[in-house]
Amino acid sequence: MTAASRQMKLGAFLWATGHHIAAWRHPKAHVMAGVDIDHYIQLARTAEAAKFDMVFCEDAAGLREANVGIASQTSRSIGFEPISLLSALAVQTSRIGLVSTASTSYNEPYGLARTFLSLDHLSGGRAGWNLVTSASPIEAANFGSTGLKPHADRYERAREFAEVVTGLWHGGASGHDGQSFSVRDPLDLPRSPQGAPVMVQAGASDVGRDLAARTADVVFTAAQTFEEAKAFYDDLKGRMAAYGREPDDIKIMPGVAPVVAETEAEAREKHEELQELIPDDVGVALLSSYLSISDLWRYPIDGPLPELPESEGMKSRQALVVEQSRRDGLSIRQLARHFAGARGHWRIVGTAAQVADELQARFEGGAADGFNVMPSWFPGELDAFATLVVPELQRRGLFRRDYEGRTLRDHLGLKRPA
Amino acid sequence: MDNGATMHLAVSLFPGAADGSPGSEPEFDRLAQLVQKAEAAELDMVVIADSAPAPAGDAVSRQAPFEATTLLAALATVTSRIGLVAGASTIGHQPYNLARRFASLDIISHGRAGWNATMAQAPREAANFSRSEGFSPDDFRRRTDEYIGIVQGLWQGWDADALLFDKSGGRFHDPEKMHLLDHKGEFFSVQGPLNVARSPQDTPLLVLSGLSEPDMDIAARTADVILLDDGPIDGAKARHDNLKRRVAVNGRAPDAVKVLTTIAPITDGRPTISADRLAGQFQSKGCDGFNIRMPMQPAALDDFIDLVLPELQRRGLFRESYRGTTLRSHLGLAGGGDQ
Numbered sequence: 001m002t003a004a005s006r007q008m009k010l011g012a013f014l015w016a017t018g019h020h021i022a023a024w025r026h027p028k029a030h031v032m033a034g035v036d037i038d039h040y041i042q043l044a045r046t047a048e049a050a051k052f053d054m055v056f057c058e059d060a061a062g063l064r065e066a067n068v069g070i071a072s073q074t075s076r077s078i079g080f081e082p083i084s085l086l087s088a089l090a091v092q093t094s095r096i097g098l099v100s101t102a103s104t105s106y107n108e109p110y111g112l113a114r115t116f117l118s119l120d121h122l123s124g125g126r127a128g129w130n131l132v133t134s135a136s137p138i139e140a141a142n143f144g145s146t147g148l149k150p151h152a153d154r155y156e157r158a159r160e161f162a163e164v165v166t167g168l169w170h171g172g173a174s175g176h177d178g179q180s181f182s183v184r185d186p187l188d189l190p191r192s193p194q195g196a197p198v199m200v201q202a203g204a205s206d207v208g209r210d211l212a213a214r215t216a217d218v219v220f221t222a223a224q225t226f227e228e229a230k231a232f233y234d235d236l237k238g239r240m241a242a243y244g245r246e247p248d249d250i251k252i253m254p255g256v257a258p259v260v261a262e263t264e265a266e267a268r269e270k271h272e273e274l275q276e277l278i279p280d281d282v283g284v285a286l287l288s289s290y291l292s293i294s295d296l297w298r299y300p301i302d303g304p305l306p307e308l309p310e311s312e313g314m315k316s317r318q319a320l321v322v323e324q325s326r327r328d329g330l331s332i333r334q335l336a337r338h339f340a341g342a343r344g345h346w347r348i349v350g351t352a353a354q355v356a357d358e359l360q361a362r363f364e365g366g367a368a369d370g371f372n373v374m375p376s377w378f379p380g381e382l383d384a385f386a387t388l389v390v391p392e393l394q395r396r397g398l399f400r401r402d403y404e405g406r407t408l409r410d411h412l413g414l415k416r417p418a
Numbered sequence: 419m420d421n422g423a424t425m426h427l428a429v430s431l432f433p434g435a436a437d438g439s440p441g442s443e444p445e446f447d448r449l450a451q452l453v454q455k456a457e458a459a460e461l462d463m464v465v466i467a468d469s470a471p472a473p474a475g476d477a478v479s480r481q482a483p484f485e486a487t488t489l490l491a492a493l494a495t496v497t498s499r500i501g502l503v504a505g506a507s508t509i510g511h512q513p514y515n516l517a518r519r520f521a522s523l524d525i526i527s528h529g530r531a532g533w534n535a536t537m538a539q540a541p542r543e544a545a546n547f548s549r550s551e552g553f554s555p556d557d558f559r560r561r562t563d564e565y566i567g568i569v570q571g572l573w574q575g576w577d578a579d580a581l582l583f584d585k586s587g588g589r590f591h592d593p594e595k596m597h598l599l600d601h602k603g604e605f606f607s608v609q610g611p612l613n614v615a616r617s618p619q620d621t622p623l624l625v626l627s628g629l630s631e632p633d634m635d636i637a638a639r640t641a642d643v644i645l646l647d648d649g650p651i652d653g654a655k656a657r658h659d660n661l662k663r664r665v666a667v668n669g670r671a672p673d674a675v676k677v678l679t680t681i682a683p684i685t686d687g688r689p690t691i692s693a694d695r696l697a698g699q700f701q702s703k704g705c706d707g708f709n710i711r712m713p714m715q716p717a718a719l720d721d722f723i724d725l726v727l728p729e730l731q732r733r734g735l736f737r738e739s740y741r742g743t744t745l746r747s748h749l750g751l752a753g754g755g756d757q
């Protein structure tokens with residue numbers, strides 16, 4: 001693709017009531033989103049009408065927050081299991097890609113490869129798997145009594161897991177007998193309509209980047225500043241040659257949480273409206289869970305972030321938050337409130353033109369191939385992005401006006417595996 | 419409620435075997451039409467078979483493009499009444515994941531989902547799930563029993579009125595009404611709770627099949643529906659009585675478990691099922707209904723629906739319409755929905 005015609009990829013990151021921790025309390029948010037399949041069908045159709053490359057679902061096999069009093073003040077303790085959710089969406093949409101997260105720590109490769117291939121057949125070649133290693137001790141407790149396994153062990157298992165899954169998808173016939181897994185038979189389903197489902201990855205630590213450079217088609221990441229995003233982009237693309245791959249074989253799509261309105265003042269007001277709805281203890285608890293620290297509430301809320309031990313959970317996100325707190329001199333309260341909006345992802349508050357300017361700068365500056373859009377609440381903020389920002393990007397020639405093909409690989413401009 | 423005067427009817431589908439001839443129509447559309455036809459005929463449920471790998475063993479010969487739980491989710495969006503039961507293996511899934519998948523399917527289908535768990539170890543399955551040695555029959559039984567307990571326990575983790583949706587008060591749910599499972603057993607350790615809301619029919623349906631004699635007590639204690647293989651009609655009543663007695667011994671009302679006999683149409687020439695045969699076994703109290711294994715030809719379902727069902731209805735042995743919207747309500751089972 002020539003530089004002039006290079007267009008950005010867009011994912012619609014769906015999450016029940018929205019990405020802002022207080023989204024469910026927004027007067028117009030659909031508070032029963034986590035038990036309403038029609039809500040999700042509507043969101044997917046909105047994203048499809050706007051020509052998004054894909055919808056994306058996160059996942060965790062457990063509660064998000066161990067403290068039940070805090071958990072009960074958020075909407076995140078219940079929701080759909082994403083593979084069943086996307087299977088339902090597969091027959092209720094016709095073009096948009098369908099990507100679900102699933103953990104390599106709590107699944108087996110044969111079953112997972114088969115399930116995603118089935119989703120791929122149901123959707124006519126629109127499925128993708130977001131590989132995560134699962135960083136939460138709450139999840140670990142649903143799968144045994146020995147607690148969260150060390151970061152390095154989880155990634156070693158993930159590496160072998162990915163190798164087995166891609167082997168099965170590519171029609172591998174011979175058995176696998178490895179360190180963590182043994183598999184005897186090939187899959188008993190026909191080959192994928194797009195060659196193989198798309199491999200997505202969302203880890204950003206050093207080992208995470210290596211695994212992505214080796215296997216991923218798409219990488220999601222969190223970055224605050226242009227410099228962070230650019231450094232990640234260059235680093236990851238630079239690692240690919242070692243695995244015999246070209247830089248364009250991976251699309252890097254950082255998360256972005258836009259709050260967009262007709263005027264900048266209106267956008268700020270919309271943003272503040274949600275910020276006002278965050279209870280302090282909920283904000284601090286959310287921040288603590290991403291920092292893998294259990295007693296952050298002991299520290300003065302208007303004081304600085306304490307020194308933290310290195311995380312065995314999400315290494316990359318911990319580093320991002322610590323960096324931001326030092327850079328901007330934020331107190332725990334300020335950091336928690338900032339974090340509650342988009343969990344450390346990049347946030348843009350402004351008009352469609354301002355949002356498009358920022359996205360364009362990172363896209364053309366070589367810091368992103370596209371973006372994973374994280375609306376603060378549903379359906380309102382997805383509608384706002386689709387009706388205000390997408391047309392602005394299209395006017396600038398930065399985003400497609402219609403799908404070029406049928407499969408998710410077509411949308412993303414990825415090679416079809418042999 | 420169910421007075422036992424009419425029979426329950428399920429059809430078992432083997433995706434991919436729906437038609438031998440590769441047609442131009444997409445496989446999903448063909449399956450959806452079959453299920454819609456069964457729904458129009460007011461059948462209680464379809465049972466979607468699954469195994470990895472296919473029993474035939476020869477991967478290439480199987481052209482089923484779908485795994486059962488994903489197929490169920492898709493079928494749920496193109497039907498509105500019929501119950502949808504999918505097979506899923508206790509070796510292929512962790513109990514937390516499986517409980518979650520089915521709880522989610524139940525919400526997607528508005529209370530029409532069920533899990534068909536087999537008590538029989540599939541011959542080749544373990545070898546694909548890093549368990550090449552498999553389990554001894556006794557270990558497999560104890561493991562399945564523990565597994566079912568975990569799944570049903572997780573399904574009961576949220577009280578019916580746990581979700582408050584109180585925006586202004588900032589209370590999404592009532593913390594007192596969410597329960598940890600805290601299971602620590604011989605094979606599994608699962609803390610819970612499930613991160614999916616309570617089922618619209620209280621819990622998804624548990625269907626047990628592949629039972630040997632020592633499995634009967636587990637089934638009597640836990641199942642909502644038991645699928646039994648067909649046998650000589652003479653022994654059927656004794657077998658049925660015995661099973662219902664065990665249900666009662668476990669402190670459940672005999673009618674809390676429905677026993678369906680699996681029958682396959684005779685496949686010489688056009689496949690047929692005789693209304694007389696069904697009526698005979700049902701009226702002699704040999705079962706609560708039937709699970710009909712659909713053979714390859716979709717015409718078999720047409721024959722059954724067009725010829726046999728009206729005859730059963732004429733004799734007052736099959737209901738004319740659904741009584742409610744959930745699978746439990748079709749089967750006359752307690753729990754949830756709109757009975």
Ligand SMILES: Cc1cc2nc3c(=O)[nH]c(=O)nc-3n(C[C@H](O)[C@H](O)[C@H](O)COP(=O)(O)O)c2cc1C
Pocket residue numbers: 057058059060101131132133134135202203204205206207208209220221222255313314315316317372
């Ligand atoms: C856009 C995005 C989405 C993510 N979604 C999930 C998710 O759904 N489930 C999860 O366990 N982790 C999710 N993660 C977190 C990463 O997978 C996490 O960083 C990983 O488990 C630990 O890897 P790391 O230490 O290499 O960053 C997501 C990260 C990003 C950037």
